[in-house]
Amino acid sequence: MRSFRIVLLGLTALTAFRPAVGQSGTTSILQPTPVPEVLLTQNTPVQLKLAQNVSNKTDTVGNKIELVLDQDITVNGVVLARKGARALGRISEGKKDEGWQMGKSLKFELLYFKAGPVRVPLTGQIVGEGHRNTGAVVAATVVLGVPGLVAALNAPKTIVIPEGTPLVGYVAEDTKIPVPTEAPQAEVARP
Amino acid sequence: MHVQASKPEVFDEAIAAVTDYLTTKKVVIIADPERGVIRTQDTMSPQNMANLARDATADSVLLVSVDRPIASWIKLTVDAYDLSGSRLWEESASYGGGMNGKSAINKTMEKLQPKLDVHLAKPGLPVKG
Numbered sequence: 001m002r003s004f005r006i007v008l009l010g011l012t013a014l015t016a017f018r019p020a021v022g023q024s025g026t027t028s029i030l031q032p033t034p035v036p037e038v039l040l041t042q043n044t045p046v047q048l049k050l051a052q053n054v055s056n057k058t059d060t061v062g063n064k065i066e067l068v069l070d071q072d073i074t075v076n077g078v079v080l081a082r083k084g085a086r087a088l089g090r091i092s093e094g095k096k097d098e099g100w101q102m103g104k105s106l107k108f109e110l111l112y113f114k115a116g117p118v119r120v121p122l123t124g125q126i127v128g129e130g131h132r133n134t135g136a137v138v139a140a141t142v143v144l145g146v147p148g149l150v151a152a153l154n155a156p157k158t159i160v161i162p163e164g165t166p167l168v169g170y171v172a173e174d175t176k177i178p179v180p181t182e183a184p185q186a187e188v189a190r191p
Numbered sequence: 192m193h194v195q196a197s198k199p200e201v202f203d204e205a206i207a208a209v210t211d212y213l214t215t216k217k218v219v220i221i222a223d224p225e226r227g228v229i230r231t232q233d234t235m236s237p238q239n240m241a242n243l244a245r246d247a248t249a250d251s252v253l254l255v256s257v258d259r260p261i262a263s264w265i266k267l268t269v270d271a272y273d274l275s276g277s278r279l280w281e282e283s284a285s286y287g288g289g290m291n292g293k294s295a296i297n298k299t300m301e302k303l304q305p306k307l308d309v310h311l312a313k314p315g316l317p318v319k320g
Contacts, residue, residue: 005256006206007229007240008213008220009249051239058232064225066239086246088225097199114225114246163236 037176038075040120044171046113047071048087049164056103056128056159059094065108070166073115080115080177087113087122087169106159110169116180121172128159201296205257205267206230208300213253216311217319223247237276245274251315263287264295267303271315279315282306 051066059065067087073080093107106128112119210228213220223229224247240252251273258266266285272278284302286295310316 005231005254006210007223007231007235007243008210008253008255009223009244009247009251051242052231052235053233055233063231065233066235066243068239068242084242086225086242163234163239 035178037178038078038080040073040075040080040115040171040175040177042171042174044073046073046087046120046122046169046171048110048113048167048169050161050167051086051163053163054091054106054108054128054161056094056106059091059103059106059108060097061091061094061103063091063094064111065089065091067110067113067167069113073113078179080180081113081120085114087111089126092125102158106161110167113169115175115177118175118177120175120177122169123172124167124169126161126167128161201259201265202257205265205296205299206255208296209255209267209269209303212300212304212307213316216308216316218311219317219319220253221247221249237272237278240272241274241276244272250274251279251317253315260285264289265299267299269303269307271310273314280310282310 047070048067049070051068054065065088067089069081069083069085069087072083073085088111089108090111091106091108093105094103095101096103108126110122110124110126112121114120210220223243229243237252240254244250244252251271254268254270254272256268256270258268260266263285264287266283268281268283270278270281282303284299284306286298286302288298289295307316312318
């Protein structure tokens with residue numbers, strides 16, 4: 001059975017900013033307060049884990065895939081992104097289209113993780129290892145003889161990287177991240 | 192055999208039928224800031240779907256699955272989850288009649304719509320206004 005899914009995000013209450021009654025004619029000029037930033041340096045290792053299954057049976061080249069941080073990202077005691085924050089990758093080798101033909105290999109590249117509003121670019125590639133379905137090879141051989149064996153051995157192997165698989169990526173370039181408001185400001189000044 | 196002959200276009204039509212219905216009923220759907228509407232053939236745990244909803248400041252997740260089972264032309268399943276990843280409700284409908292699957296999506300939607308109507312303006316199917 002083939003299955004296809006979409007995920008729709010629902011919002012119960014839409015909130016929009018409206019000026020209070022009697023305030024519509026007033027104008028306030030607010031000076032923005034500079035937000036302290038912390039530098040996350042290139043090549044910092046980032047512990048990740050897959051937030052979905054990835055397979056050469058279902059994933060097409062170019063598909064985005066979901067990951068999450070498996071560890072807080074901390075610089076000088078300041079937590080810049082919490083464990084569970086979102087990260088994204090992209091399939092670079094997999095199915096060529098959404099048809100039935102499974103991909104001969106499975107590879108994805110890491111794109112970025114989210115530290116608050118900032119997308120921190122990641123580098124790293126993950127290659128899936130395939131396994132041969134022995135039962136299918138035997139069945140093809142029994143039914144079709146040697147041609148069946150040859151066809152079964154030439155068929156692409158099923159490759160699945162399960163949800164929860166731990167991975168390591170690296171920060172691709174120096175990135176300044178605003179200190180989250182809940183973080184202690186004193187920590188920023190620490191050398 | 193119809194399973195082997197199914198095409199991605201069939202899934203696109205089915206998804207369009209469900210989203211059209213939701214739009215007509217003024218169900219509030221917000222786009223994921225990173226990916227818009229997330230379309231996948233992979234499985235994802237409800238907890239991770241809930242994380243996506245939280246990231247988009249949504250408060251529920253609707254998972255629409257299109258299946259091509261052996262015994263029917265098409266099966267549509269709609270699952271609603273809250274932000275803890277708990278399933279709020281599930282509704283499904285399928286159609287296996289007729290000589291071909293031409294009208295399967297419409298027939299399935301006719302069965303599914305009254306089931307979804309029950310959940311309108313309730314958790315999982317928030318509406319505008």
